[in-house]
Amino acid sequence: MDRRRSLILTVVAAMLAIGIGVALSYAIHWFPVEASTQAKNTDRLYHVLVDACIPIFVLVTTVVLYCAWQFHMKPGEELKDGPPIHGNTRLEVFWTAAPAVLLLSLLSYSFVVLHDNEKRPAREIRVGVTGQQFAWSFQYPPSVTGGRPVQSFQLYLPKGESVRFELHSKDVIHAFFIPAFRLQEDVVPGITVTYRATPDRLGTYPIVCNLLCGLGHSLMRTSVHVVTPAAFAAWLKSQRATSTAGGAAATASSGTAAARASG
Ligand SMILES: [Cu+2]
Incomplete structure (x- = not known):
């Protein structure tokens, strides 16, 4: 050819x-x-x-x-050398x-x-995220709940609302990762790391710890529920009610988390 x-x-x-x-x-x-x-x-x-x-x-x-x-050596060319080339400026x-x-x-x-x-949006809600061996928990301050703060082991977010997560760790470095949001941040003890996301699709998606943090690392997962603003308000109301009732729900879920972690 x-x-x-x-x-x-x-x-x-x-x-x-x-x-x-x-x-x-x-x-x-x-x-x-x-x-x-x-x-x-x-x-x-x-x-x-x-x-x-x-x-x-x-x-x-x-x-x-x-x-x-095209230019491989053919039999008989073993001792041949290529042409001498001294650079080509262009x-x-x-x-x-x-x-x-x-x-x-x-x-x-x-x-x-x-x-x-x-980028910081005109309006955003703040949600605290706490990582500890081996569970995530989420804190909703009064600015979000409109009443007493709420703590949950499942993350609920209203669709279309920008969220500023404030990440804390109680022990070692974890990585807060929501694959469906494509964002991940390290959760470092002693400092507050922030992270922004605007959920725009209803549904339930996994939250994982994406940094080996100990024996129970693989169990350190939970879910984010993106719901309508009305459903979010209703959920907050139900959480406020249970926390008023003596934090029974919080104790029950922390028991579940502990069982998950030790299992
Ligand atoms: Cu972890």
Whole structure:
């Protein structure tokens, strides 16, 4: 096969590989459902990064394979040397500038997305999150409950309302991770770490500890229930009622958590 035909064949194969790669990145559903506005931004960022990486990966692989195919040593050429080449300024400027521009643009876009995800909204509710070996608990201050504070082992959030989580740890470092919200923060003893999310899809999603924190680490999970604002108000009311009734519910659930942790 002459050089021209092999080059055309290689370019066509590379285009095909890019097409298949990009199609696969969209066709396969890699992540859990998106249940927050931040999740949508994060997934879009992921797709931009992947779509930028696939052509580069294909380009590098294609050049390597093409060179191995076209320029490999033939029998009898063992002692031959390649032509002496002493740099090519134009080429070097290009292969330094092009990746620099690409990396800087991806970096800027990532910065904008992460900054957007963390942006303080006009209105937000505060929810305390406490991590301890091996359970999560959630504290709703009077500013949210409109009465006495409420403590729960299940996280309830109203849909469409921005939430500022304030994370505390009672013992070691944990990582508060809600996969459906795509956000994770380390929960470090002695400091308060904050974390924002705006749930925008009704449903129940897992909350996990994503940092090995001891023997019961794998049991350190609970659920977030994203409910309508009316259902959230009703839930808060029911929690306030049980906490007025002597904290029986809280004691019962802490018993459950302890049993879970020791089991
Ligand atoms: Cu943990």
